[in-house]
Amino acid sequence: MDFTLHIWRQDNNKSSGSFKTYRALDITPEMSFFEMIETVNEKLECNGAGDGRIALEYDCLEGICGTCSLVINGVAHGPNRGVTTCQLHMRSFNDGDHITIEPFRAKAFPVTKDLVVDRSAFDRIIQAGGYVSVNTGGAPDANALPIMRDVADRAMDAAECIGCGACVAACKNGSAMLFTSAKVSHLGALPQGAPERSKRVLKMVDQMDAEGFGSCTNQYECEAVCPKGISTKFIAQMNRDYMRASLSRED
Amino acid sequence: MSLDSKIPPGPLADKWTNHKFKSKLVNPSNKRKQKVIVVGSGLAGASASATLAELGYQVHCFTFHDSPRRAHSIAAQGGINAAKNYQNDGDSVYRLFYDTVKGGDFRSREANVYRLAEVSSNIIDQCVAQGVPFAREYGGHLANRSFGGAQVSRTFYARGQTGQQLLLGAYSALSRQISLGAVTMHTRVELLDIVVDDGHAKGIITRNLETGEIACHAGSAVVLATGGYSNVFYLSTNAKNCNVTATYRAYKRGACFANPCYTQIHPTCIPPTGDAQAKLTLMSESLRNDGRIWVPKKAGDKRPANSIPEDERDYYLERKYPSFGNLAPRDIASRSAKEVCDAGHGVGATGVGVYLDFSHAIKRLGEDTIRARYGNLFHMYQKITGDNPYEVPMKIYPAPHYTMGGLWVDYNLMSSIPGLFVIGEANFSDHGANRLGASALMQGLADGYFVLPYTIGNYLATEKVEIADTDGEAFKQTKEEAVSVINKLLSVKGTKSSSHFHRELGKIMWEYCGMSRDDAGLKKALEQIPQLREEFWNDVSVLGDNDSYNQALERAQRVADFLEFGELMCLDALTRTESCGGHFRAESQTDEGEAQRKDDEFSYVSAWKFQGVEKTPELIREELNFENVELAVRSYK
Amino acid sequence: MFCLCTGDRKVFIYLQTGGTSNEWEHMSSPQSFFSSTIGKKVVMAVTGFLLIGFVVAHLVGNLQVFLGAEVFNAYAAFLKSIPGPLWIARIGLIVIFVLHLYNAFSLRKIISAARPVDYNKQATVQASAASRYMLHTGVVILLFVIVHLAHFTLGYLQPEHFSKTDALGQHDVYYMLVQGFLNPVYAGFYIFCIVMLGIHLSHGISSMFQTLGFCRPNVKNKLELAAKAIAAGITLGYISIPLAVIANVVTLS
Missing domain, CATH: 3.90.700.10 (Succinate dehydrogenase/fumarate reductase flavoprotein, catalytic domain)
Structure with a gap:
């Protein structure tokens, strides 16, 4: 199979970028999307006159670490549902296809280089309150506090988020509500997270806003591209938590 | 040179308790003057960073990822073992200890493994308190399953994502300490070298992957939590960026590398x-x-x-x-x-x-x-x-999936360089020649949450470490050496990508140092690897410069280290002419084709000390003494 | 330490384990609810809900046109006879409308800033057209409100039909309405705008439930259906009037 790739190239977050066209030749359908791009990179890497490697990020290649990104033909993580880009294989494309590859685009995700973006805004949202304040040691026995199975399951549904940022990339508004609500709902559902539930949601939403993410208009594009299928019901849950926390604030 | 494992005296079950009591404590007011450098932010690194920061140390944590949540610990699916005996099926600390020693084919230290089994329960408590959503029964209590052939159900799990959930727990604890200002997080910063001065680890040299800035970081102690080296085979189940650079460069600075041939x-x-x-x-x-x-x-x-x-x-x-x-x-x-x-x-x-x-x-x-x-x-x-x-x-x-070998550490998880601690998969300590399923997560978190935070205190209190000046001679020289490697790579301007050499190395390793090893094959590999390395240094193409985000340079550095490390692995495999655990020597098998251990000859840890790239490293043996378990031979016929 | 907390309809005892005291105190105090993106959305939802209330009430009033000129004009006269409540309602409506508008544009500003460089290749996976064009349909509705007020409330458009009185000496609203819709330009404009309103509401109502936190999936699905039904009902109800005029069902005779 042969493909024509239109790839965004940008030196760093200060420079402006542009699309360049590359050919990926002799690709087999079994190849993963990144293996396909690496065949192009291999050539670029050995050609002193060329543009050098296309910078791109991937790591675990099994859809769990959240390192890989890419918007492929306008869709975050490509045409298949419920997968990350690293789980996308070339059999999902047709021979001769033109493929447009862009980085995740959001003010809060500045481009580091080419297709690599800086998602540290997510880390700062977690740092704002995405934890249970418990020190190491002295935790009570794990079975001391029974947790209803469906509560644990609901927490797990939310906790599956891998922090890849596709929700922001896909959202027409560049909103990080799905990511933030997944963490808020995961900890909020569990009794261990309950004492800090109000403060957590206030702080995390504040940080989310401060990072320059857009607001949610309930279009659910995030849910459609989420590789872990995180439900937008958690956004509703967070809205409710946030309202309640705001109303009951004492300061 | 000999290696002192510093195993505390006394009955097995009391060693850790006694050792903790005898360890010196750092005065609380002095803790904030001590700066601990933690390299890696996976299960071991994140848990250690968070816990050390809670104790009051200044912690600087480094990862080459864009976020500490991305480490490959995240990919573990199966679960985490703990001797909770919630299922009342006869599990105990001793049974977990025994299973682990036996699973490791009697090539691990009894005392370390017992401690691991001992703290395993605390890990589950800690994780639940952090909000890790482990699977539960309808009664609301934690669910367990039997895993990896264990006869008891001691494995805790969170769907197929146990690794990710545990890492997110550790990451949340780390994030909390970052927000409190107790941990300074350095993302997209890769370790280039360890600075050793006066025989002690004094700091590290790093490269900022985005800007290329080479920086010196001085600390009271350095902790490596940089994972395993399965990617020496090129194709493995490890994440693409997993590499041996940190541990290998520590080895080149004098830390002994133990049992590199034990791969799972x-x-x-x-x-x-x-x-x-x-x-x-x-x-x-x-x-x-x-x-x-x-x-x-x-x-x-x-x-x-x-x-x-x-x-x-x-x-x-x-x-x-x-x-x-x-x-x-x-x-x-x-x-x-x-x-x-x-x-x-x-x-x-x-x-x-x-x-x-x-x-x-x-x-x-x-x-x-x-x-x-x-x-x-x-x-x-x-x-x-x-x-x-x-x-x-x-x-x-x-x-290839997991590497049991790693930097040699004593009971305190300190390498043969004082002040350099190694935790998680990066060290060799607990799994012997083979690792049981669902034990990797347990070891990473045991080291980070419950072992290192105690033992590092003893070092800091005993040695009264002063933080070095990064303008000093040792830092300057180490930095120059690190820069010269980069410049050398950039100046080759050859015709092949570093991935090409990595693939070739992988083929050699898989063929000759993979599942079955023999004398002739290993010798062949030991001939071929130096040739490949020479070709690499003559013909690798690394475009771009050091002053920008240069992934070709990152990869080339890692491949350069694998090309030296592969040789060490083959050498270790060559000298261990027995079959044990993940190491199968074709010469050492029973008539039925079963692996044959040679306990009389090889009941030791092979720790290798670097002597120079083209020189044979020195083999230092740490004898393994089994006082509590009887060495058994398995049979699966 | 033991503390008793209540959360989410369940009461449980939480065994607190360690944790640095004053953990959260080093952080600055939270932004005000109304400046947060969620707060603004909640304002959108609540004002939207109230506006829907108005739209429904107005529709109920308008549908009386089918009952004939006397009933309809009497209804209009009744409203005028209670100037106090009428003006309170009018001012309230204006405030609600302005808040709805203000927050819409304020959010739009945040949204535009959130993605300074847009995608070269645009694709949509599941977002409905209604959800993507809320601002556009909203602007049409704003224009419609202005025109509509100028037409039927202030009488700037078609003033010749505005000042007529009926046999009882009441303001002949019925006549004004029928005359208005007999004009194909006004009728067409009206129908177009009402369809836009319907599209706006089809997303707006379900979006309102989501923003206000109705999150149980089975309930949510029902609410989504209800939202579509309400939007459709409102649209058909309003459109039926000009259509009836055009079809000579509602006539001057």
Whole structure:
């Protein structure tokens, strides 16, 4: 199979970028999307006159670490549902296809280089309150506090988020509500997270806003591209938590 | 030189308690003057950073990822062991200890393993308190499963994402300390070298991957939590960026590398499809519970699986190991798969792969039962390969998965360089020659939450360490050396990418230092690796410069280290002429083809001390004494 | 330490384990609810809900046109006879409308800033057209409100039909309405705008439930259906009037 790739190239977050066209030749359908791009990179890497490697990020290649990104033909993580880009294989494309590859685009995700973006805004949202304040040691026995199975399951549904940022990339508004609500709902559902539930949601939403993410208009594009299928019901849950926390604030 | 493991005296069960009591404590007011450098932010690194910061130390944590949440600990699916005995099935600290020592084929330290089993319960408590959503029963209590052939159910799990959930727990604890200002997090910063001055680890040299800035960081102690080196095989189940650079460069600075030849090869992975393959994907071993493994009897038989009649199929594991059959241990299953493929029976376009067939199980139990048991795994397999395992047999092949070897550490997890601590998969301490399923997560978190925070305090209190000046001679010199490696790579301007050399190295390692090793093969590898290395330094192409985000340079540095490290691994495999755990020497097997340990000759840890790149390292033996368990021989016939 | 907390309809005892005291105190105090993106959305939802209330009430009033000129004009006269409540309602409506508008544009500003460089290749996976064009349909509705007020409330458009009184000496609203819709330009504009309103509401109502936190999936699905039904009902109800005029069902005679 042969493909024509239109790839965004940008030196760093200060420079402006542009699309360049590359050919990926002799690709087999079994190849993963990144293996396909690496065949192009291999050539670029050995050609002193060329543009050098296309910078791109991937790591675990099994859809769990959240390192890989890419918007492929306008869709975050490509045409298949419920997968990350690293789980996308070339059999999902047709021979001769033109493929447009862009980085995740959001003010809060500045481009580091080419297709690599800086998602540290997510880390700062977690740092704002995405934890249970418990020190190491002295935790009570794990079975001391029974947790209803469906509560644990609901927490797990939310906790599956891998922090890849596709929700922001896909959202027409560049909103990080799905990511933030997944963490808020995961900890909020569990009794261990309950004492800090109000403060957590206030702080995390504040940080989310401060990072320059857009607001949610309930279009659910995030849910459609989420590789872990995180439900937008958690956004509703967070809205409710946030309202309640705001109303009951004492300061 | 000899190595002192510093195992505390006394009965096994009291060693850790006594040791903790005897360890000196750092005065609380002095803790904030001590700066601890932690390299790596996986399970071990993140948990250690968070805990040290809670204790009051200034912590600087480094990761080459864009976020501490991305480390490869995240990919562990199965679960985490703990001797909780919630199922009342006879588990105990001692049983977990015994299973781990036995699973490690009696090549680990009793005292370390016992401590691991002892703190395992605390890990589960800690994680639950952090909000890790472990699976639960309807009564609200934690669920357990039996894993990796264990006779008790001691494995805790969170769907198929235990690693990710535990890492997110540690990451949340770390994030909390970052927000409190107790941890300074350095993301996209890679370690280049360890600074050793006056015999002590004094700091590190790093490169900022985005800007290329080479920086010096001084600390009271340095902790490496940089994972394993399975990627020396190029194709492994490890994440693409996992590398040996941090531990290998520490080795070059004088830290001993222990048992590098102990690597675990996992039998159920999705086979490679061609040369462009970037990595291999692990499928849960539980598939072997109901799947039958076979290859065509006739070599080179390329008919589709379903048109090969029953009597022309070779169910080789059932044939060779009638009592265990398809559930034969990992190393045996892996080795047998390679044997049949090498003999030309391999299936699929590439001829590397064996069938894992569920048609009998589906006939016997019905498709719905199989779907309930393995639905998500079948789905994952279909996503990757495009084949439907309900209709055609899966193709599987072994792949490197975990490395038991690592930097040598004493009971305090300190390497042979004072002040340099090594935790998690990066050290060698707890798994001996083979690792039990669901024990990797346990060890990473045990080291980070419950062991290192105590033992590092003793070092800091005893040595009264002063933080060095980064303008000092040692820092300057180490930095210059690190820069010179970069400049050298950039100046080769050859014609081949570093990935090319990595692939070639991988082929050598897989062929000669993979599942089955022999004298002739290892010697061949020891000839070929230096040649490949020379070719690398003459012909590698690294474009761009050091002052920008240069992924070609990152990769080239890692490959350069693998090219030296591979040699060390083969040397270790060559000198250990016994078979044990993940290390199988063809010369050392029973008449039935079983691995044969030689306890009289090899009951020791091989720790290697660097002498120079082209020189043979010095082998230092740490004898292993077994006072509490009897060395047994396994049989799977 | 033991503390008793209540959360989410369940009461449980939480065994607190360690944790630095004053953990959260080093952080600055939270932004005000109304400046947060969620707060603004909640304002959108609440004002939207109230506006829907108005739209429904107005529709109920308008549908009386089918009962004939006397009833309809009497209804209009009744409203005028209670100037106090009428003006309170009018001012309230204006405030609600302005808040709805203000927050819409304020959110739009945040949204535009959130993605300074847009994608070269645009694709939509599941977002409905209604959800993507809320601002556009909203602007049409704003224009419609202005025109509508100028037409039927202030009488700037078609002033010749505005000042007529009926046999009882009441303001002949019925006549004004029928005359208005007999004009194909006004009728067409009206129908177009009402369809836009319907599209706006089809997303707006379900979005309102989501923003206000109705999150149980089975309830949510029902609410989504209800939202579509309400939007459709409102649209058909309003459109039926000009259509009836055009079809000579509602006539001057």
